[in-house]
Amino acid sequence: MAKGRVHFHIDQCKACELCVKFCPQGILGLDENVINILGYHPASILRPQECNGCGICALMCPDLIIEVEKE
Numbered sequence: 001m002a003k004g005r006v007h008f009h010i011d012q013c014k015a016c017e018l019c020v021k022f023c024p025q026g027i028l029g030l031d032e033n034v035i036n037i038l039g040y041h042p043a044s045i046l047r048p049q050e051c052n053g054c055g056i057c058a059l060m061c062p063d064l065i066i067e068v069e070k071e
Helices: 018-022 056-060
Strands: 004-008 028-030 043-045 066-070
Touching: 004 043, 018 028, 018 056, 056 066
Parallel strands: none
Antiparallel strands: 004 066, 028 043
């Protein structure tokens, strides 16, 4: 199975949760331990080892803050 790496530009995240809702692996969530410069809990990957690099999260992000790399 292909693996992927996801990078979030957390200071631009508005916590809309579209990436979280559309992740087929269910491995994204809001980081309740971090507040970004906009005052939101940004999205993050909760279980990076389960990412397959599909890129759906990046496609769904209206602010283009997600970068996905396939390994």
